[in-house]
Amino acid sequence: MRSYPHNSPEAAGRVLALLLIADGNVCASEIDVLKGLGAERRLGLPDGGLDVLLRHLCEDLLMVGYHFGSLLDGLDGTALRSLMGEVSDPRLRSEVLTLAQAAARADEHLADGEVLVLDAACRYWSLAAPATPA
Secondary structure, eight states: OOOOOTTOHHHHHHHHHHHHHTTSOOOHHHHHHHHHTTHHHHHTOOTTHHHHHHHHHHHHHHHTTOOSSOGGGGOOHHHHHHHHHTOOOHHHHHHHHHHHHHHHHTTSOOOHHHHHHHHHHHHHHTOOOOOOOO
8 A cells, every 4th residue: 555645635635535435436426525625625636636546545455455345345454544644634634524524425325334434534533423314
């Protein structure tokens, strides 16, 4: 798995990308919400930067053992902690979590994989747990 400088736009964007692939389907509504919120600009990524990070993340996960099932099957707790650890700035953490929550709710379904990523962010970043829909 490639690493990015701590608190870089790429490190933050990769956490967001992880949320996008967590349910096995990056849907147009998630991308539309993020574009509407100016996610790339807010994280300091260039136009199209999130697309590049999505591709890199999928490539990395394929390299660590994905064969069948979810791409997240190749991501253990240590790797997840490492990815989350690359974002330590409180403001950046909050920004990523806000964008991730908006993307997760865009399709009006909070999938198990999305809950896993959101909960991991809250746990590793010591932030309040996201409210789950009824």
